[in-house]
Amino acid sequence: MARETLERFPAGGPRGSWPAEEFAAERRAEGQPAEVVMDLRSDSFLVIVQVES
DSSP states (O other): OEEEEEEEEESOOOTTOOHHHHHHHHHHHTTOOOEEEEETTTTEEEEEEEEOO
16 A cells, blocks of 8 residues: 655644644544654655555
8 A cells, every 4th residue: 555645744843733633633534544654854744644556
């Protein structure tokens, strides 16, 4: 299975702010199995879904 990136968020957000987690939660509420992963190379949080290739 492959992954599709829905959105990317910088890791240096304001303290106490979790925009990637909030975005993923909204997608899950819509029925998409979104999850948040860390991309160390770009220092970003990615919201991804698994897709069949």
